[in-house]
Amino acid sequence: MKTFLNGLFLLVFLMPALLFAQTQVSGTVTDEANAMPLPGVNIIIKGTSTGASTDFDGLYSITVTEGQVLVFSYLGYETKEITFTNGSQLNVALKPDAGKLDEIVLIGYGSTTKQDATGAIEKVSDEEFNRGAIVAPQQLIAGKAAGVRVTTGGGAAGEGGEIRIRGGASLSASNSPLIVIDGLPIDQSGAAQGSANALNAINPADIEDFVVLKDASATAIYGSRASNGVILITTKKGSVNQPLKIEYGLQISTRRVANTIDVLDADQYRDLASNPGFDSSSLGNANTDWQDEIYTTGVGAIHNITVSKGYERSNFRINFNHASQEGPLQDLYERNGINASFVQRLLDNDLKLTLVTKAVQDEFSYANRGAIGAATRFDPTQSVLDNNGNFTQYGSDANLAPANPLFLLEEYDNRQTIQRLISNFNLDYNFWFLRDLTLTVNAGIDYAENDGHRFEAGNPNNPDAFALNEISSGQNRNTSLDFYLNYKKEIESINTKMDITAGHAFQEFYRSSFFDRSTNISISQRDINRNALESYFARGSFDIADKYLISANIRRDGSSRFSEDNRIGYFPGVSVGWKVMNESFMENSLFSNLKLRAGWGVQGQQEIGPNYGYQGLYTPSRNQAANIQFGTQPNGDPRFISTIRPEPYDENLKWEETTQYNVAVDFGFFNNRLSGSIDAYYRETEDLLSLVPVPAGANLTDILLTNVGQVTSKGLEISLNGVIMKEEDFGWDTNFNITFQEQEITSLSLNDDPDYFIPTGGINGGVGNNIQILKPGFDPSTFFVFRQVYDNDGNAIEGAYVDVNGDNIITEADRQAYKKATPDAFIGFTNNFRYKNLDLNFTFRGNFGNYVYNNSASENGNLNNVLNQPGYQANAHASLLDTGFGNQNLFSDLYIQRADFIRLDNISFGYTIPFEKIIFRASLTANNVFVITEYDGLDPEISNGIENNFYPRTRDIVLGLNFTF
Incomplete structure (x- = not known):
């Protein structure tokens, strides 16, 4: 006691x-x-x-x-x-x-440092991203990396974008890069059904960085899917020993189309009344700008709430995201998503478990894009509503006339809901009996379901037109399992660091779709497709004396898309590097960094669509229109028998293979205040997977998917980074990158006929017309046109073309390959400024040497488009006032217009106020601020180089508010 x-x-x-x-x-x-x-x-x-x-x-x-x-x-x-x-x-x-400042970058199935990388690898981090109300993740890196071109598909809500790394390597197969999210390769065959963009399920605010693998030595370890490059996306996961952090971000935006198609206004249209073929009695009393009527100001809001905390051996991060974005054509995109990551370390940190899960619901309400074309053709003297308060129409005597554009928008309902789960579980284990050996296991799933419906009213000018009703559903399932061993060891006796990796990967893709469509006939269709890849891979990297780098890798892929005889492909890659800066003779040099790199590798391609092109398949008829009447039923009605038709196939179909060479230099001056790299590459794709015409009777079709031809490309990429000012109260850093590229078809036909070509690039105006050509000796996006003849005053003479072959008649033989849609060069230029709590950053992008075919002008810039329509008079493109053309001149090179441009793509101004326990930041951002170009069409940046019915890009103004507790 x-x-x-x-x-x-x-x-x-x-x-x-x-x-x-x-x-x-x-x-x-x-x-x-x-x-x-x-x-x-x-x-x-x-x-x-x-x-x-x-x-x-x-x-x-x-x-x-x-x-x-x-x-x-x-x-x-x-x-x-x-x-x-x-x-x-x-x-x-x-x-x-110094070790940590030598930045870690991901590579295929592992990581390295920028100093030790021998391949063409570029990392774009969160602080370098474009700002604004961005819902499509690829827009974050537009203009940020040499050799990478991102082109948005237009201004629609939730619109995605086309990514091209070094221009792409194929003709008919996919040219999109392989995208790997937190270790899970995403299905390359496209977006989840019903979605406008495969990457919309990833919240842009949740992304930590993009790593772009560009050359074959860096990408060959991904084998069959890497011929168009690889993009590794890492999402944020928090860190250990981090206090509880709560973040809230709000972005409020407005969107308005930046440009519209130049058509005749009401007064210009009335001036056509002097033409004897013009029916003045049809003119109205209004002055309607139909494009102004269909486009509105879209508004949007993005909310992000994030909670993260780190402990001594674990950490977590949870983000809730809600995004709502209206398009100016009255379309809508909404996303609700939860992104969660959990990291746990066990067994004295020898075992690390990481779970990353994204659960997202995307909802699209699509607009009828036919209203864009109708707005350019509808009579501008007519009012929106008639005297009865109904939408003004041309009337039943004009059953081929366009419907009132606002009617098309009003009487249209197309909605899709996509529920998607992307989850990846990662295990890293450092063996206790061999501390240099690590086992990594990745198991992932990307699962999506979609449900949708579409209603479209029949043309009110045509009493025989039918409305369309359709319901659709689908399922995408992508499962992946890979494991690999990594051994890292420094052997002091020979002054060498070794890094060896070997593993196995299996991935299966399953897609099913169903639709039931009713117009004048009913069609129901269900399709199921499944394919798989099984792979073995290995890589060995060696750093000798901290000066000489050697890396070699190989992947063995087996694809179910090819027959057993052609199923297996081998894809090797080798690269070397010399860290010249570490040589004794460089001690007092001008350089602060100097490294030489070179690499070679082979990559594959097997993205050939949903079918197994090597198998003989039979397709049953799916509706009565394709059935055959055979006798009668007992009640006397005709009996219809379903047909079964054989599909075309090539039993010898095999891998498309791309061989690529890369040489480069990385450099730095003034303690790396100025740094950069120069990469030169040459790429050759053989056994192209392409759709080509075949002689009648040679197969079950006249168009066959087979291996044919060769494409070569080469380029030069220059990237410069500068830290111009770095003071306590003021900072200024900049990045400039420029890419020069050239691509050419070197052979195409099965018999290497130099005169063989394939028409491509479908256009409006007539049926089956094409404006581009695939032909040996030319870029795949080359236009195919007649050379226009001009008078002494420089005016185009209608229907007068150069007689190229001198036979005194103008025929198809006088069309020539002329100009191309892909640019010779493209740039990105970014500046970041900081003054005390103020920050300003902006990014310019530009293309040079590219051309666009103005199909809006070629189709509608003529009097025939106004006067000679069945039962109505349409509006014309304003180019009519310059050319005076009476008829369409679709194939004139007059409409191939130079489309160089420089665009202020993104500018953001922000101010940060640190309170005692809260950090507050306000920002104002504008996207697509202005474009400098000589192109007089809608937009100089169109991925396929053909402007028709293009949804105009928007100019966005965004107010951002961020709170960190």
Whole structure:
């Protein structure tokens, strides 16, 4: 009892001392090299979960007891531990860690440092992304990486974009890169059914960085899917020993089309009344700009709520995202998603478990894009509504006339709902008996279901027209399992670091779709497609004396899309590097970094659509229109028998293969304040998977998917990064990249006929017309036209073309390959400024040497388009006022127009206010601010180079508010 009382007395005596021993400590954390404050530094009391972080000015405050150890950690700096003794002020300077500043970049099935990379690899991080109300992730990196061109499909809500790395390598097969999200390769065959963009399921605010693998030595380890490059997307996951952080971001946007098609206004249209063929009695009394009527100002809002926390051996991050975006054509996109990541370390940190899950619901309400074409052709003297309050129409005597554009929008309902789950589980285990050996296992699934319906009214001018009703559904399932062993060892006796990886991967893709469509006949169709890939891969990398780098990899792929005789493909890659900067003779040189790289590799292609092109398949008829009448039923009605038709096939179908060579130099000056790289590449694709005409009777069709021909491409990529100013209150850094590219078909036909060509590039105006050509010696996007003849005043003479072959008649033989849609060069130019709490950044993009075929002008810029329509008069493209053409001249090179441009793509201004416990940031962003171009059409940036019925790009203004607690 006495002992207990003595202990109690001692405890009561010491308790005030223990309480009063706690001290509120504050201070500033700075960079030791330049005394600049470091925001976001984690401070934690060692052995506890109590911590804090620095604000924008590097300030922190934490309650600590004497004798406890404070741990200061920050990415790119050496961790510092300080035992607290006394005082209320503790300023800390962190020392840059040279090893960490040599940035880690992901590569296929592993990682390396930028210093040790031998392939053409480019990383674009969160702080470099384009800003604004972005719902399509690929827009984050537009203009940011040499050799990477991102072209949006237009201004529709939720619209995606086309990504091309080094121009693509194929003709009829896919030219899109392989995209890997947190270790899970995404299905290359396209977006989830009903979706406008395969990447919309990824919240752009949740992405930490993109890593672009461009050359074959870097991508060959992905084998059969890497001929068009690889993009590795890493999402944010938080970090260990991080205090609880709550973030809320709001972006409010308005969107308006930046340009419209130039057509005759009401007064110009009335001036046509002097033409004897013009029916003046049809003119109305209005002055209607139909394009102005169909386009509205779209509004949008994006909400992001994020909670993250890190413990000593675990961390988590959970993000909820809601995005709503209206298109100016009254379309709508909405996304609700949860993105969660959990990381747990066990067994003394030898075992690391990572689970990343994204659950998303995308909802699209599509607009009737036919209203775009109707708005350019509808009579501008007519009012929107007639005297009865109904939409003005041409009438039943004009059953081929366009419907009122607003009627098309009003009487149209096309909705799709996509529910998608993307989840990946990763296990990394460092073996206790061999510390240099690590096992990695990745198991992932990308599962999507869609349901939709579409209603479209029949043309009100045509009493025989039928409305369309359709319901649709589908399922996409992509499952992946891969595992690999990695062995890293430094062998001091030979001064060499080795990094060896070997593994196995299996991936299966399943797609099913169903639709039931009713017009004048009913059609129901269900399709199921499944294909799989099984692969083995290995890579060995060696760093000799921290100067000489050697890396070799190989992948063996088996694809179910080819027969057993052609199923297996082998894809090797080799690259070397020389870190010249580490040689003794470079000690006092002008350079702060200098490395030479070279690589070679073979990549594959097997994305040939949903069918197994090597198998003889039979397709049953799906509706009565394709059945054959055979006798009668007992009641006397005709009996229809379903038909079964054979599909075309090539039993010798095999891999398309691309061989690529790359040489490069990485350099830096002034302690890397100015740095960059120059990459040159040459690529050759053989056994092209292409749709080509075949002689009648040679197969079951006249168009066959087979291996034919060869395409070569070459290019030069230059990237420059500069830190121009780096002071405490002011900073300015910049990036400039330029890419020169050239592509040519070197052979195409099965018998290498140099005169053989394939028409391509369908256009409006007539049936089956094409404006482009695939032909040896030319770029795949080359136009195929007549050469226009002009008078002495430079005016085009209608119907007069150059007689190329001199036979005194103008025939198809006089059409020539002329200009191309792909640019000779494209650039990106980004600047970032910081002054105290203010920041400003902007990005320019540009294309040079590309041309666009103005199909809007060629189809509608003539009097015939106005006067000689059955039962009505349409409007004309304003080019009619310049040419005076009476008829369509679809194949005149007059309509092939130079489309060089420079676009201020993104500009953002922000201000950050750090309060005691809250960091607040407000920003104002504008996208697609202006375009400098000589092209007089709608937009100079069109991926296939043909302007017709294109949804105009929008100009967006975005207000952003961000709170961090």
